[in-house]
Amino acid sequence: MRSLALVIILLTISAGTGVFAQSGSITGVVTDKATNDKIPFANIVAILKSNTASVKGTVSDKDGKFGIDNLPFGNYNVVISFIGYEPDTIRNIDIDRQIQQVNIGEIQLSAITFALGEVVVKDLAETATAKLDRITYNVRDFETTKGGNASDVLNKLPSVSIDPDGVISVRGTSDFMVYLNGKPSQMEPSQLLAQIPASTIESIDVITVPSAKYDAQGKGGIINITTKKTGEKGMSVSASVLTGGAPWGNYTDQLSNYSLNDNRLGGSLNFIYNKNKLSLYGGSNFNKKDVNGTRPGYARLLQENGSYYHMMVSDGLRPEWSRNYTANAAMDYQLNNRSVISASYFYGNRNDGRSAFYKYHNFYGDEDKNPITGVPVEDDWIYNPNKRNRYGIFHTANIDYTRKTDNNSELKISALFEHSELRRDMDNLRNQSTPLFNVTGDLEEHFIQTDDTPLDGYRLSVDYTKKLNNGHTLSLGIQPQYFLTSGSFSFDTLNVLNNIWGDYNYFENAIDFRRGIYAGYADYSGSAGKFKFLAGLRLEYTDQVLDMENPDYFTIFDRVKKSRYDVHRLDWFPSIHLSYNISEKNKVTIASSRRISRPPLINMTPFLYREHYEVYVVGDPALEPEYLTSLELAFNNKAEKHNISLTGYYRGTDNAVFRVNTVYEEENVLIRSYTNSANTRATGMELAMNFEAGTFGRFIISSSVYNFKVEADIFEYKENNRSTNWSLKGNANFMLTESLKFTIDFDMKSATVTAQGRDEMFYMANTSLNYTPNQLKGWDFSLKALDILRSNITRLNTRAYDAGGTRIFYQEIEYNRYGPIVELNVSYAFNMTGKSGKKIESSFGKEQF
Numbered sequence: 001m002r003s004l005a006l007v008i009i010l011l012t013i014s015a016g017t018g019v020f021a022q023s024g025s026i027t028g029v030v031t032d033k034a035t036n037d038k039i040p041f042a043n044i045v046a047i048l049k050s051n052t053a054s055v056k057g058t059v060s061d062k063d064g065k066f067g068i069d070n071l072p073f074g075n076y077n078v079v080i081s082f083i084g085y086e087p088d089t090i091r092n093i094d095i096d097r098q099i100q101q102v103n104i105g106e107i108q109l110s111a112i113t114f115a116l117g118e119v120v121v122k123d124l125a126e127t128a129t130a131k132l133d134r135i136t137y138n139v140r141d142f143e144t145t146k147g148g149n150a151s152d153v154l155n156k157l158p159s160v161s162i163d164p165d166g167v168i169s170v171r172g173t174s175d176f177m178v179y180l181n182g183k184p185s186q187m188e189p190s191q192l193l194a195q196i197p198a199s200t201i202e203s204i205d206v207i208t209v210p211s212a213k214y215d216a217q218g219k220g221g222i223i224n225i226t227t228k229k230t231g232e233k234g235m236s237v238s239a240s241v242l243t244g245g246a247p248w249g250n251y252t253d254q255l256s257n258y259s260l261n262d263n264r265l266g267g268s269l270n271f272i273y274n275k276n277k278l279s280l281y282g283g284s285n286f287n288k289k290d291v292n293g294t295r296p297g298y299a300r301l302l303q304e305n306g307s308y309y310h311m312m313v314s315d316g317l318r319p320e321w322s323r324n325y326t327a328n329a330a331m332d333y334q335l336n337n338r339s340v341i342s343a344s345y346f347y348g349n350r351n352d353g354r355s356a357f358y359k360y361h362n363f364y365g366d367e368d369k370n371p372i373t374g375v376p377v378e379d380d381w382i383y384n385p386n387k388r389n390r391y392g393i394f395h396t397a398n399i400d401y402t403r404k405t406d407n408n409s410e411l412k413i414s415a416l417f418e419h420s421e422l423r424r425d426m427d428n429l430r431n432q433s434t435p436l437f438n439v440t441g442d443l444e445e446h447f448i449q450t451d452d453t454p455l456d457g458y459r460l461s462v463d464y465t466k467k468l469n470n471g472h473t474l475s476l477g478i479q480p481q482y483f484l485t486s487g488s489f490s491f492d493t494l495n496v497l498n499n500i501w502g503d504y505n506y507f508e509n510a511i512d513f514r515r516g517i518y519a520g521y522a523d524y525s526g527s528a529g530k531f532k533f534l535a536g537l538r539l540e541y542t543d544q545v546l547d548m549e550n551p552d553y554f555t556i557f558d559r560v561k562k563s564r565y566d567v568h569r570l571d572w573f574p575s576i577h578l579s580y581n582i583s584e585k586n587k588v589t590i591a592s593s594r595r596i597s598r599p600p601l602i603n604m605t606p607f608l609y610r611e612h613y614e615v616y617v618v619g620d621p622a623l624e625p626e627y628l629t630s631l632e633l634a635f636n637n638k639a640e641k642h643n644i645s646l647t648g649y650y651r652g653t654d655n656a657v658f659r660v661n662t663v664y665e666e667e668n669v670l671i672r673s674y675t676n677s678a679n680t681r682a683t684g685m686e687l688a689m690n691f692e693a694g695t696f697g698r699f700i701i702s703s704s705v706y707n708f709k710v711e712a713d714i715f716e717y718k719e720n721n722r723s724t725n726w727s728l729k730g731n732a733n734f735m736l737t738e739s740l741k742f743t744i745d746f747d748m749k750s751a752t753v754t755a756q757g758r759d760e761m762f763y764m765a766n767t768s769l770n771y772t773p774n775q776l777k778g779w780d781f782s783l784k785a786l787d788i789l790r791s792n793i794t795r796l797n798t799r800a801y802d803a804g805g806t807r808i809f810y811q812e813i814e815y816n817r818y819g820p821i822v823e824l825n826v827s828y829a830f831n832m833t834g835k836s837g838k839k840i841e842s843s844f845g846k847e848q849f
Helices: 002-016 150-154 189-194
Strands: 022-030 042-049 055-059 065-072 074-081 088-095 101-109 114-116 119-121 128-130 137-140 160-162 168-170 174-180 183-186 201-207 219-229 234-245 251-253 257-262 263-275 278-291 298-300 311-315 318-334 339-365 381-408 410-433 443-452 455-467 474-478 481-495 509-528 531-546 564-581 586-595 607-613 616-617 624-638 642-664 669-692 697-714 716-737 740-749 752-754 758-759 762-771 779-786 793-801 806-819 821-830
Touching: 022 042, 022 088, 042 065, 055 065, 065 074, 074 101, 074 697, 074 740, 150 189, 168 174, 183 410, 251 311, 263 509, 298 669, 381 607, 410 607, 443 607, 624 758, 642 697, 642 806, 697 752, 716 752
Parallel strands: 022 101, 174 219, 616 669
Antiparallel strands: 022 065, 042 055, 042 074, 074 088, 114 119, 128 137, 137 201, 160 168, 174 183, 201 219, 234 263, 234 821, 251 257, 263 278, 278 318, 298 311, 298 806, 311 339, 318 339, 339 381, 381 410, 410 443, 410 455, 443 481, 455 474, 455 481, 474 509, 481 509, 509 531, 531 564, 564 586, 586 624, 607 616, 624 642, 642 669, 669 697, 697 716, 716 740, 740 762, 752 758, 758 793, 762 779, 779 821, 793 806
């Protein structure tokens, strides 16, 4: 009997210690993807794949946590669902003797739109959600962007502006880094954004004060774009076609007989395939966009004796175009319960360009353009057709490995390689003409300039996150990156008398450029009662060398020229975020960080371009990084029917780079370059609201007011320019029926000072009518009218002074882009809960494009 009792005791102990245990458990936490709020009472069901009748479930507690115990050994699918959210399924969870307790971590559910009778019900507060370190926007309400790209979407967001050259700015500060699905991209933002179809975007994070885990590059902050990548089991497919334009903006240049057509055409095809542990993604996209317009303006240059000016009065057609083709493929494979491996490849082919058919009247006059008598006669008419093209071919491949090393830690390793082929060319002619500009006269000059700068880039990222016993989280990482390019520049001019192209060695050059950035960071986050915090420190060492074949390059700055410019510097970038929940609906957040903006190579290469008759452009190899300090204090009120945030902010940029202009006296024209010439300060407030009016309307309104100051030393003249700037943006959605929605948006920006002048006020409005028929499941039709007020006009003026304070030139320019533009977009989705797969982009080349 004693022996039998002893055996029973040993068997009991063994079972308790798991030696003979035949069951395990699954735990996790359920959160809202947009807000990160915990979701209580969510339903969690574990289904044994070998016996689907074997089902065991539970609900999450008030903190969103759940646990399912006593699950027999086997392979499980776990389904998480809650009313008003898209369900999610975590597949292929193995429970066996080696892994008896599985923590599947945080499961983020996305809110859905659902029908109630004839009324479509949506959770409005999710359009814009304030988090500890960012504001997240759900893009579903920005209907006028359908058929467009990520740039179109960003331009609709509160406080975000994108100028015609694609420069992103928030509250007056430009130079933003763009991340795609949480991964950094060193590409020039306008080129990256143009290659992401709007239909593939799920949400956008605007991070104006980034934490230490993000690259410190980009003085404006970070834009993180999250693409849709959820499909049902099996094959999911989506496709779209866009057509449109502004045929009333079609023109023919009389002197060249060149036809200018304002056309738009686009299309995309994406697929997702899910089966067991494997997910495959792929897609392609084509976009053709033409914009016609004009560019009237004039420039006056003070002559030697200071009593009169050389006047250049111009006008003419200025069409712009963009051609973009992309293709991508990717895969995710779940190695086991704890590990996932991902790989992806991206190909992009892009061409941006513009032509200009300018007509110049040149003469000597006073400030009011009145001709001056008694001076050397110069009264001529010039016809200046010119064309500029930028070409880029991009190949990017990366591989990611993610492993949850235990229930509270995660390791991510990512490697990326890119090869890009970048090229620019400029063709510029100058012909004599007549006062009526009805005849093309003799050819006087013909310039051709080209550069070719292929690029190779490498990036490695190792990130480790550990949840500590006190509930706080520690994140550590190293993120080295390196890219190099070798480029050449050719400047050739036609000998008009002999019709022979000459060899101008003085302007020709070649470069070798290498930039390595070796970074490491630490972030520490947690909460204490109603407080949440995130503190971090990032170190970055920059190892940069620019070698030039011809050290006697052309420059407008009076400094010693060198054949090599290098930077070897260690910088530190602290960040802090604090939030306090005053109540369930009210929250206060304070954040501060330090950032850097390293100049792109395109602004550093001393390649001299004749943009058109009146101006040259050349880079400056001596450019240095800019440094930004930012501070924000925000109050957020969130209720069932509205979300209101009020933010006060300060942004100071030291060693700021500006494009500066002066007079090239040898040819009596303007010349511009880039230089570290200024410090800027912006202090202001921003109010953002989104709310609903019953079940019929949804509205997003934002406005900011800030004081902007530029202090600069430009060619020994002290600039001290200030302005009070403001902006107003709005987006209104009206549900006319369950299937029919009307959208209108507007954007207004005040005038603002620059380092050498002023940009004038800008405003524009767009509308969209969207039809999603119930009878045609998966189909969506969108008709858009862009620039309905015909107000897409950019006006700016520039002036410069000599060291004594005498104004040596003044220039006014107006870029008038024809509108309105009409677009029709038709899309179809089969078996899709999202519309796109995982996608990477060029990570280095686009910044230099």
